Amino acid sequence: MPQIVADLLSDTLTRPTTAMREAMARADVGDDVFGEDPTVRALEERVAGLLGHEAGLFTPTGSMANQLGLRLHVAPGREMVADQQAHVVRAELGAAAAFSGITSRTWPSVRGRLEPAGPMSLVTTGVGPYQVETALVVVENTHNFGGGTVQSLDAIREVRTATRDLGVAMHLDGARLWNAHVASGVALADYGTEFDTVSVCLSKGLGAPVGSVLLGSADAMAEARVWRKRYGGGMRQVGFLAAAGLHALDHHVERLADDHERAARFARACAEAAPEVVDPATVETNIVVLDVGAVGLRAAAFVEALLERGVRTYAVGPTAVRLVWHLDVDDAGTAAAVDAATAVLARA
Numbered sequence: 001m002p003q004i005v006a007d008l009l010s011d012t013l014t015r016p017t018t019a020m021r022e023a024m025a026r027a028d029v030g031d032d033v034f035g036e037d038p039t040v041r042a043l044e045e046r047v048a049g050l051l052g053h054e055a056g057l058f059t060p061t062g063s064m065a066n067q068l069g070l071r072l073h074v075a076p077g078r079e080m081v082a083d084q085q086a087h088v089v090r091a092e093l094g095a096a097a098a099f100s101g102i103t104s105r106t107w108p109s110v111r112g113r114l115e116p117a118g119p120m121s122l123v124t125t126g127v128g129p130y131q132v133e134t135a136l137v138v139v140e141n142t143h144n145f146g147g148g149t150v151q152s153l154d155a156i157r158e159v160r161t162a163t164r165d166l167g168v169a170m171h172l173d174g175a176r177l178w179n180a181h182v183a184s185g186v187a188l189a190d191y192g193t194e195f196d197t198v199s200v201c202l203s204k205g206l207g208a209p210v211g212s213v214l215l216g217s218a219d220a221m222a223e224a225r226v227w228r229k230r231y232g233g234g235m236r237q238v239g240f241l242a243a244a245g246l247h248a249l250d251h252h253v254e255r256l257a258d259d260h261e262r263a264a265r266f267a268r269a270c271a272e273a274a275p276e277v278v279d280p281a282t283v284e285t286n287i288v289v290l291d292v293g294a295v296g297l298r299a300a301a302f303v304e305a306l307l308e309r310g311v312r313t314y315a316v317g318p319t320a321v322r323l324v325w326h327l328d329v330d331d332a333g334t335a336a337a338v339d340a341a342t343a344v345l346a347r348a
């Protein structure tokens, strides 16, 4: 395999910076199952404050944070509704059904963008013993498989208003909420307080090696803490992991704008070489999806051709290729990706 000069496979690939490792090494720790890890507690309190919630719960993965959130709201046999391309229905391996007995229905969308009619066409309540009752609407922001789409606060508020009176809860899969916040300028708490529970990842664009946080009411987080232990997610002296998250909050949030700018730069260059493969206006954050079918290529062939030039990307469909910018891809890496992609597109 050629040497990789730009690894755009995923924003989960980041390695902790030297400064982050130093912060981790210095962390004060204790047994978090007994609630005695001061750094974990500091992280949970800080993220809860940022998102406008009472309490937080540190989890090893975003999937666990989401799954704890879902089960708090949905009793076995009841229903959650989500976007067709949502991470909770496509990429958590059926966990909502396997662990919590949750049934799911999904709405279609363009690039994952939330339109209130999507969930509201599905939400079903007051149907007694005849049909499954909807207990939860899940919103993903930014939308991963949609290509980093930022959700509109107005659309979220409209769904919130419509579901609140029906007793239907809302969960936000905010794995990349940091990107949405930086791109839109909407305060994290303005997004957060529209939801009963929120999950955020520290290990994507923020560059921590591991960790997510679930946010909600103090009662909800106490219940989630019990289920986290039941799932095998009760961890001990993990303050050194929480310290990575705290360091990321101090140093790696505002810089997400650099990732967004580089992704946009790449998309503009590709559109210049082949206007059909990407509309730069659809690149809102750190993710670019190219439709290489528009120039007669298969995704697998494009991915292979870029890999030969040291640029790693990901085929997300037969003709769709995803590229994700992050902390470990700089201007030089972006230039290499531009050179490789435009050369392959020009030849097609």
Ligand SMILES: *Cc1c(COP(=O)(O)O)cnc(C)c1O
Residues within 6 Å of the ligand: 060, 061, 062, 063, 064, 066, 087, 088, 140, 143, 144, 173, 175, 176, 201, 204, 212
């Ligand atoms: C990455 C991601 C998650 C969590 O994934 P883990 O690998 O379990 O940490 C959840 N939702 C979205 C949208 C994601 O992109």
